[in-house]
Amino acid sequence: MEDEECPALVPIAAGGSEGPDPGRRIPVTIITGYLGAGKTTLLNYILTEQHSKKIAVILNEFGEGSALEKSLAISQGGELYEEWLELRNGCLCCSVKDNGVKAIENLMKRRGKFDYILLETTGLADPGAVASMFWVDSELGSDIYLDGIISVVDAKHGLQHLTEEKPEGLVNEASRQVALADLIIINKTDLVSGEELNKVRTSVRSVNGFAKILETQRSRVDLSNVLDLHAFDSLSGISLQKKLEHVKTTQAHLDKGIMTVTFEVLGDIKEENLNLFIQNLLWEKNVKDKTGHAMDVIRLKGLVSIQGKSHQVIVQGVHELYDLEETAVEWKEDEKRTNRLVLIGRHLDKEIIKEVFIATVTEKHGNS
Numbered sequence: 001m002e003d004e005e006c007p008a009l010v011p012i013a014a015g016g017s018e019g020p021d022p023g024r025r026i027p028v029t030i031i032t033g034y035l036g037a038g039k040t041t042l043l044n045y046i047l048t049e050q051h052s053k054k055i056a057v058i059l060n061e062f063g064e065g066s067a068l069e070k071s072l073a074i075s076q077g078g079e080l081y082e083e084w085l086e087l088r089n090g091c092l093c094c095s096v097k098d099n100g101v102k103a104i105e106n107l108m109k110r111r112g113k114f115d116y117i118l119l120e121t122t123g124l125a126d127p128g129a130v131a132s133m134f135w136v137d138s139e140l141g142s143d144i145y146l147d148g149i150i151s152v153v154d155a156k157h158g159l160q161h162l163t164e165e166k167p168e169g170l171v172n173e174a175s176r177q178v179a180l181a182d183l184i185i186i187n188k189t190d191l192v193s194g195e196e197l198n199k200v201r202t203s204v205r206s207v208n209g210f211a212k213i214l215e216t217q218r219s220r221v222d223l224s225n226v227l228d229l230h231a232f233d234s235l236s237g238i239s240l241q242k243k244l245e246h247v248k249t250t251q252a253h254l255d256k257g258i259m260t261v262t263f264e265v266l267g268d269i270k271e272e273n274l275n276l277f278i279q280n281l282l283w284e285k286n287v288k289d290k291t292g293h294a295m296d297v298i299r300l301k302g303l304v305s306i307q308g309k310s311h312q313v314i315v316q317g318v319h320e321l322y323d324l325e326e327t328a329v330e331w332k333e334d335e336k337r338t339n340r341l342v343l344i345g346r347h348l349d350k351e352i353i354k355e356v357f358i359a360t361v362t363e364k365h366g367n368s
């Protein structure tokens with residue numbers, strides 16, 4: 001029974017004599033994954049491993065039947081701060097969004113006491129809603145930044161979760177969590193045969209062709225694979241370019257057909273045309289596949305070459321939200337300027353998206 005409980009928060013020993021710098025932006029890592037996959041085990045593992053960070057943990061755990069309460073606790077020097085936030089029943093996304101922001105705002109009043117935030121979402125959460133709040137809330141955005149989304153998959157039950165049927169063809173939570181992840185941890189490998197593990201890995205990869213996949217028991221991972229990923233910001237500029245080059249378009253594998261599509265188009269593009277392309281895809285949803293289904297993009301990543309900008313620009317999208325940010329990486333004189341996008345979602349057709357992209361970015365729009 002004991003290990004079913006949420007972790008007792010363990011004080012983190014500061015690495016050196018220096019405390020966290022209160023002026024610095026704090027990274028947030030979202031830990032998501034289906035019920036019982038091993039999120040809390042991972043959290044516990046991170047908290048007890050040797051590292052030089054002071055970590056604040058936000059648990060967002062309310063199982064079925066339990067009161068809708070959230071516990072927010074940070075642990076520092078053996079002291080435990082705790083606040084309980086009541087969530088109103090109803091739409092999970094909105095509740096999580098509103099109260100999540102509040103939780104972190106409250107947490108930020110104690111800034112200086114921690115230098116990293118780990119946020120465990122409930123097993124049924126859409127991490128996109130949680131991730132979005134860091135972009136929507138500009139005040140928060142100046143204090144913290146989203147470092148990455150980790151999705152823990154249960155090696156034993158993962159496939160079953162990923163293929164679960166939802167009414168009206170909705171995407172199930174497990175698939176959404178995998179689609180949004182920057183890092184996927186297939187946990188509980190002790191419970192499956194090599195063959196079963198292969199099946200899970202193949203299915204997970206078919207959904208998300210981008211994320212790094214690790215396999216673990218008891219969520220034991222090398223922390224350098226988990227923390228400070230810089231998955232959303234320009235610090236990942238150079239590595240992102242390398243990573244994007246290795247992504248391959250996948251074949252939809254599971255029932256709901258989430259897959260990864262990637263393509264490259266050479267040349268410079270106009271920022272307004274890129275915005276138009278993305279907005280058609282994410283907002284207007286007027287880009288359709290061969291069968292007339294609107295393409296449904298859950299996650300978008302890319303590096304593009306914007307006319308008039310000397311540096312590479314990162315494109316990040318989570319559901320309807322997206323963001324362009326200039327990186328520190330400059331296009332070199334002899335380098336071909338190019339645009340590479342990775343899209344994860346449903347009803348994606350690589351050839352059609354690429355055509356629409358080319359048509360949109362090369363067309364003259366507006367009056368410039």
Ligand SMILES: Nc1nc2c(ncn2[C@@H]2O[C@H](COP(=O)(O)OP(=O)(O)OP(=O)(O)O)[C@@H](O)[C@H]2O)c(=O)[nH]1
Nearest residue numbers: 003034035036037038039040041123188217218219
């Ligand atoms: N056999 C086995 N059991 C594991 C492993 N990792 C975690 N568990 C167990 O699986 C159960 C669920 O783990 P948790 O870490 O609580 O999972 P969770 O994702 O936080 O669960 P919820 O918060 O309820 O969604 C616990 O009893 C863990 O001890 C593993 O690698 N192998």
Ligand SMILES: [Zn+2]
Nearest residue numbers: 039040041061
């Ligand atoms: Zn948990």
